[in-house]
Amino acid sequence: MTVPPNTSTEPAANNGLPDRLVKHAVRYADHRAVHRDHLTPMLRHYADLKDQYPHTLLFYRVGDFFETFFQDALIVSRELEIVLTSKDGGKEVGRVPLSGIPHHALDRYCALLVEKGYAIAVCDQVEDAADAQGALVRREITRVVTPGTLLEEGMLNARRNNYLAAIVIAGHHWGLSYADISTGEFLTTQSSSLEQLTQELMRLQPAEVLIPTNAPDLRGLLRPGEKSEHLPDCLPTQFCYTLRSQTPFTQVEARQRLLQRFRVRSLEGLGCEHLPLAVRAAGGLLEYLDDTQKETQIPLQPICTYTLTEFLILDSQTRRNLEITQTVRDGTFHNSLLWALDRTITPMGSRALRRWLLQPLLKVTEIQARQDTLQELVNNGTLREDLQRLLRQIYDLERLAGRAGSGTASPRDLVGLADSLGKLPELARLVESSRSPYLKAVQQVPPVLEQLGKHLQARLVERPPLALKEGGLIRIGVVPQLDEMRQQATDDETWLAKLEVIERERTGISTLKVGYSKTFGYYISISRSKAGQVPDGYDRKQTLVNEERYITSELKERENRILNARKELGDLEYEIFAGLRSEVGEQAELIRTVARAVAAVDALAGLAEVAVYQGYSRPKMVEGRQLSISEGRHPVVEQALPAGFFVPNSAELGNQESNSIPDLIVLTGPNASGKSCYLRQIGLIQLMAQVGSFIPAQSAQLSICDRIFTRVGAVDDLATGQSTFMVEMNETANILNHGTARSLILLDEIGRGTATFDGLSIAWAVAEHLATEVRARTIFATHYHELNELASILPNVANYQVTVKEMPDQIIFLHRVQPGGADRSYGIEAGRLAGLPSSVIQRARQVMSQIEKHSKIAVGLRKGGRSEKNSQPDPPHDPTQQLEIGI
Numbered sequence: 001m002t003v004p005p006n007t008s009t010e011p012a013a014n015n016g017l018p019d020r021l022v023k024h025a026v027r028y029a030d031h032r033a034v035h036r037d038h039l040t041p042m043l044r045h046y047a048d049l050k051d052q053y054p055h056t057l058l059f060y061r062v063g064d065f066f067e068t069f070f071q072d073a074l075i076v077s078r079e080l081e082i083v084l085t086s087k088d089g090g091k092e093v094g095r096v097p098l099s100g101i102p103h104h105a106l107d108r109y110c111a112l113l114v115e116k117g118y119a120i121a122v123c124d125q126v127e128d129a130a131d132a133q134g135a136l137v138r139r140e141i142t143r144v145v146t147p148g149t150l151l152e153e154g155m156l157n158a159r160r161n162n163y164l165a166a167i168v169i170a171g172h173h174w175g176l177s178y179a180d181i182s183t184g185e186f187l188t189t190q191s192s193s194l195e196q197l198t199q200e201l202m203r204l205q206p207a208e209v210l211i212p213t214n215a216p217d218l219r220g221l222l223r224p225g226e227k228s229e230h231l232p233d234c235l236p237t238q239f240c241y242t243l244r245s246q247t248p249f250t251q252v253e254a255r256q257r258l259l260q261r262f263r264v265r266s267l268e269g270l271g272c273e274h275l276p277l278a279v280r281a282a283g284g285l286l287e288y289l290d291d292t293q294k295e296t297q298i299p300l301q302p303i304c305t306y307t308l309t310e311f312l313i314l315d316s317q318t319r320r321n322l323e324i325t326q327t328v329r330d331g332t333f334h335n336s337l338l339w340a341l342d343r344t345i346t347p348m349g350s351r352a353l354r355r356w357l358l359q360p361l362l363k364v365t366e367i368q369a370r371q372d373t374l375q376e377l378v379n380n381g382t383l384r385e386d387l388q389r390l391l392r393q394i395y396d397l398e399r400l401a402g403r404a405g406s407g408t409a410s411p412r413d414l415v416g417l418a419d420s421l422g423k424l425p426e427l428a429r430l431v432e433s434s435r436s437p438y439l440k441a442v443q444q445v446p447p448v449l450e451q452l453g454k455h456l457q458a459r460l461v462e463r464p465p466l467a468l469k470e471g472g473l474i475r476i477g478v479v480p481q482l483d484e485m486r487q488q489a490t491d492d493e494t495w496l497a498k499l500e501v502i503e504r505e506r507t508g509i510s511t512l513k514v515g516y517s518k519t520f521g522y523y524i525s526i527s528r529s530k531a532g533q534v535p536d537g538y539d540r541k542q543t544l545v546n547e548e549r550y551i552t553s554e555l556k557e558r559e560n561r562i563l564n565a566r567k568e569l570g571d572l573e574y575e576i577f578a579g580l581r582s583e584v585g586e587q588a589e590l591i592r593t594v595a596r597a598v599a600a601v602d603a604l605a606g607l608a609e610v611a612v613y614q615g616y617s618r619p620k621m622v623e624g625r626q627l628s629i630s631e632g633r634h635p636v637v638e639q640a641l642p643a644g645f646f647v648p649n650s651a652e653l654g655n656q657e658s659n660s661i662p663d664l665i666v667l668t669g670p671n672a673s674g675k676s677c678y679l680r681q682i683g684l685i686q687l688m689a690q691v692g693s694f695i696p697a698q699s700a701q702l703s704i705c706d707r708i709f710t711r712v713g714a715v716d717d718l719a720t721g722q723s724t725f726m727v728e729m730n731e732t733a734n735i736l737n738h739g740t741a742r743s744l745i746l747l748d749e750i751g752r753g754t755a756t757f758d759g760l761s762i763a764w765a766v767a768e769h770l771a772t773e774v775r776a777r778t779i780f781a782t783h784y785h786e787l788n789e790l791a792s793i794l795p796n797v798a799n800y801q802v803t804v805k806e807m808p809d810q811i812i813f814l815h816r817v818q819p820g821g822a823d824r825s826y827g828i829e830a831g832r833l834a835g836l837p838s839s840v841i842q843r844a845r846q847v848m849s850q851i852e853k854h855s856k857i858a859v860g861l862r863k864g865g866r867s868e869k870n871s872q873p874d875p876p877h878d879p880t881q882q883l884e885i886g887i
């Protein structure tokens with residue numbers, strides 16, 4: 001059984017509770033400990049529901065509050081730091097623990113609990129308390145909120161997707177489906193290496209992963225890091241996993257569910273007819289949505305089948321090392337690539353850019369389509385600025401459409417949506433003469449959406465109130481019946497407003513007032529000193545210190561009419577609003593298709609803005625394996641430095657037409673000279689080019705890479721018990737096993753985590769293997785200057801160094817990358833600059849000079865290597881099977 005550790009029901013260090021309550025809290029820390037028949041009817045209903053949803057926190061609507069009882073009350077009060085109180089549980093039970101939150105704060109508190117890894121079942125009142133006529137108000141579970149099924153604006157991060165994933169594993173084969181129910185994206189794939197499954201999950205960073213299992217306890221939500229025997233070992237533990245029954249994940253059930261959902265006869269058109277694992281994962285995901293969303297039918301876009309090989313493969317180390325969405329050092333968004341490039345205006349544009357950066361393209365035509373659009377937006381600054389100005393007035397159409405479709409959109413959501421739809425024709429006009437693909441895609445607004453926008457604008461008031469059922473939503477002149485009711489209500493209210501004046505005149509009591517209280521309704525108030533002058537027909541209702549309160553039969557009659565009219569008006573307006581909302585919901589798919597096109601324009605306009613202000617250029621995408629970058633810069637470091645401080649550097653790799661261009665560069669240079677920066681900038685430029693962005697370089701000719709690998713620094717992976725060196729070796733093995741001639745490999749410091757000779761030997765062998773066997777384009781940054789020898793042995797290896805200027809008492813970092821190998825690391829100088837004591841520095845210099853005197857290295861080419869310098873035969877004397885170093 002899998003019980004989340006935090007569902008422990010120990011009361012939190014008394015929580016500041018009085019002793020009497022602690023006693024109850026302990027006694028009733030589990031609803032099952034109480035005899036059901038002894039509970040009040042409401043708590044009995046609560047306990048029955050809790051049995052059905054044992055692993056959720058059950059929020060039960062009572063009036064204006066959502067309340068939790070028993071064990072849930074203890075958890076909720078501890079996790080949300082709110083007061084734990086108690087409620088009468090029945091005559092023989094006494095008081096049971098209670099924690100409640102105001103109903104309007106449900107989203108906010110749910111978001112906090114979901115972030116902590118809890119699932120929440122919301123039990124709402126489904127009839128008016130007045131209609132229940134004294135009986136228990138009818139309540140039902142209206143939704144189960146889990147990390148992957150969030151819809152409410154307040155619970156979601158606007159600028160990133162919130163994915164729910166489902167996986168099916170069969171041997172080494174697997175199927176993965178994922179959906180963002182707030183935007184409607186729904187995708188599925190299948191493949192055959194479990195390592196790839198991990199990588200794909202790492203890319204998606206799903207909020208929740210569903211996994212079919214035969215575990216008896218199926219409602220468990222495994223919080224990040226929690227272990228379970230039912231979780232396959234191959235899966236990363238940092239996600240929330242939900243264990244599900246296997247039935248909906250079977251081929252027959254899953255297929256049937258997909259056919260029904262998308263109203264098709266075969267899955268051929270959806271691209272997954274012959275991908276059983278992809279179908280099973282998708283079917284299991286749909287079933288989970290049906291189960292958790294209850295009556296709400298979540299609108300999803302038609303499922304899209306994809307393959308992993310459609311995109312540039314970036315493993316999780318590479319995404320981390322290139323700091324695409326967060327930095328390595330402190331995991332912040334600030335100073336990541338996305339931070340440097342994201343100038344989008346809308347949340348949907350920002351989400352699109354994030355997706356693009358994590359899934360760069362492989363097809364030159366697709367890259368060029370983005371480049372062409374960027375070019376137009378770079379050349380036409382006025383168009384770009386006008387577009388961005390207009391985008392500011394377009395809300396998150398993707399998510400608004402979703403909320404309309406699921407019946408959770410508020411009146412303000414619909415007004416926002418209507419206003420945004422109203423801007424689409426303007427957007428279309430702005431780009432009417434554009435020729436580039438992404439701008440052409442928004443030249444036509446589907447007439448049905450244009451009409452829908454107008455339809456909503458004509459009906460909904462400009463600034464509707466937050467409350468749904470208190471009226472004030474619908475414009476005057478839209479529904480005659482509504483107008484008549486309003487007129488009647490206004491007449492009554494005017495009568496009421498005049499009553500005070502009339503009664504003052506009639507009674508001669510100048511201090512007479514008409515007021516309203518929640519308990520008594522409307523009343524006429526007269527100061528006690530004038531009570532003797534009260535006319536006939538005044539019926540005394542309440543006596544206060546200084547005043548008497550009266551009603552009259554006419555006042556009561558009007559009051560009834562006014563209050564009934566208000567309720568009827570509120571109900572009718574809500575009904576009209578709900579009708580409008582479902583009209584929007586019916587168009588959710590189309591709205592989202594248009595929203596995606598707008599999001600892409602937003603992402604590209606932002607990239608164009610960066611390109612203009614940072615002086616980026618359009619890379620030329622070429623065939624073959626060429627990587628030529630002239631005067632390239634690191635897109636993030638250059639933004640962090642004062643203008644003009646960044647030193648640009650060029651790079652040439654893998655050009656088969658020129659013999660002098662290497663496949664592998666051995667890059668040496670002092671500490672802190674800029675090796676890592678250079679390495680990463682090449683990776684980032686290649687990645688940006690394949691995203692379709694312009695790049696921070698004077699010019700570039702780049703061919704398509706199938707993968708970018710990086711090995712940069714290393715940290716202990718304490719979670720999996722791997723040492724720094726083992727992490728380094730695992731990552732290196734992965735690169736050697738999966739790299740191809742079309743890959744770009746960036747290695748920083750291989751072999752540093754072990755003894756010098758072991759490290760140097762490994763570094764040598766790895767570099768040699770990459771240059772001769774894999775023949776990938778590689779930059780190998782190292783402090784082992786001995787590796788410079790390789791260039792004299794292998795024709796496709798070259799040495800480059802990052803230069804410094806040595807002054808009598810300091811080193812000046814030039815950050816220039818030039819041909820040739822460095823022979824010193826200036827590590828001792830770096831230590832001096834860092835403040836090591838001068839005695840230590842002096843001693844280090846002595847030791848260094850001794851080592852330098854006695855060290856020699858003689859390494860030859862590995863026997864059987866494919867590449868030999870100038871195709872010369874092996875040297876007759878082969879000193880080579882070992883690396884020989886003497887000190």
Ligand SMILES: Nc1ncnc2c1ncn2[C@@H]1O[C@H](COP(=O)(O)OP(=O)(O)OP(=O)(O)O)[C@@H](O)[C@H]1O
Pocket residue numbers: 637645646647648649669670671672673674675676677678815816
């Ligand atoms: N081309 C450049 N122009 C300007 N500043 C640069 C450049 N490259 C690097 N720098 C600056 O130098 C600092 C050190 O660079 P980097 O970390 O790449 O050095 P390194 O050679 O890899 O050092 P180590 O060998 O100690 O790891 C960076 O933080 C950056 O601010």
